[in-house]
Amino acid sequence: MESEKMIELLGDKAEYLLSHICTTIDKKLIHLPSPNHIEEIWVNSNRSNQVLRSLQALLGHGRLSSTGYCSILPVDQGVEHSAGSAFAPNPLYFDPENIIKLAIEGGCNGVASTFGVLGIMSRKYAHKIPFIVKINHNELLSMPNRYDQTLFGTVKNAWDMGAVAVGATVYWGSAESPxxxxxxxEAFQMAHELGMATILWCYTRNNAFKVDGIDYHASADLTGQANHLGVTIGADIIKQKLPTNNGGYLATKQGKTSPLVYEKLTSDHPIDLTRYQVLNCYSGRVGLINSGGESFGESDLKEAVITAIVNKRAGGMGLILGRKAFQRPFSDGVNMLKVIQDVYLDKNITIA
Incomplete structure (x- = not known):
């Protein structure tokens, strides 16, 4: 997308997002994505040569190849929500091959999906685009509904089908989180032993995170701590929702924080709030990819571009967007993915 068209799409948000200067956490404190991410960041870690090769395979594929940025198509909603709710808007995607084709045609670095989706097409496509196998899921068919993540297979299953990485969710703050x-x-350790990279869906979940009618599940301080826990258990990349507010610790009066988090390290600007998420990913050593969220129709493109701009200018590594792309005609989904990638390819959109 040309810069003029992007500014037109953003409307009155353009100046607010594109000209913002972050005065909370200096960009010099952040390890920014770069073409040399593996050599500069991971080469000094305990990751094996095989893991480094898998990370490079992911970052070296698609339209964002060799930029340090990452665009992933995630389609696990058929299990997480239900196949009907996910694919009824576009029944094309009941067929797993079309999911993989969308990621390829859309220029993505990789495709993240279930054992079933990737397994049934692995012989045909595992060598054509990096596979990321999501190894655990929340299923909502049991009665009453339970919000828990259950392993659907083994890391070895993912390795056998040729995956370069595994993905998993932890619901931090839930009764099941320990x-x-x-x-x-343990799964991430096994993945690393087999030479695969690891991506953590790093979500918060507890009804106590809703206080006086305000939902703090996506607050910068709570999601920032979730990120910090996620990188601690061996995640190479963190997937996190874009922050929508702040002050979760203050509202719940649970756990420990510091006034400096709110007085110095954050503001109410979305780029500053997301910068705090990046800071908690070991100052950006572990890449932060923000999720695209659900599809709302006509506003999807603008919302996706805004999320990409906020992520990039905060110091994040990219976007992982699914429903906004696959719950629309195939060609429109391809265009959606490429427009998002254009944000990361646009040299005029810089770190705040």
């Missing part, structure tokens, strides 16, 4: 933490820490 078990999930242990399961996924």
């Amino acid at each position: 078990r999930q933490l242990k399961e996924i820490a």
Whole structure:
């Protein structure tokens, strides 16, 4: 997308997002994405040569190849929500091959999906685009509904189908989070032993995070701490929702924080709030990719571009967007993915 068209799309948000200067956390404190991310960041870590190769395979594929940025198509909603709710808007995607084709045609670095989706097409496509196998899921068919993440297969299953990475979710703050933490820490260790990279869906979940009618599940301080826990258990990349507010610790009066988080390290600007998420990913050593969220129709393109701009200018590594792309005609989904990637390719959109 040309810069003029992007500014027109953003409307009255253009100046607010594109000219913002971050005075909370200096960009010099952040390890920014670069073409040399593996050599500059991971080469000094405990990751093996095989893991480094897998990370490079992911970052070296698609339209964002060799930029340090990452565009991933995630399609696990058929299990996480239901196949009907996910694919009824576009029944084309009941067929797993079309999911993979969308990621390829859309120029993505990789495709993240279930054991079933990627497994049934692995012989045909595992060598054509990096596979990221999501190894655990929340299923909503049991009665009453339970909000828990259950392993659907093994890391070895993912390795056997040729995946370069595994993905998993931990619901930080939930009653089940201690078990999930242990399961996924062990799974990530096994993935690293087999030479695969790891991506953590790093979400908060607890009804106590809703206080006086305000939902703090996506607050910068709570999601920032979730990120910090996620990188601690071995995530190479963190997937996180874009922050929508702040002050979760103050509202819940649970856990410990510092007034400096709110007085110095954050403001109410979305780029500053997201910069705090990046800071908690070991100052950007571990890449932050923000999620695209659900599809609302005509506003999807503008919302996706805004999320990409906020992520990039905050110091994040990219976007992981699914429903906004696959719940529309195939060609429109391809265009959506490429427009988002254009944000990361646009040298005029710089770190705030």
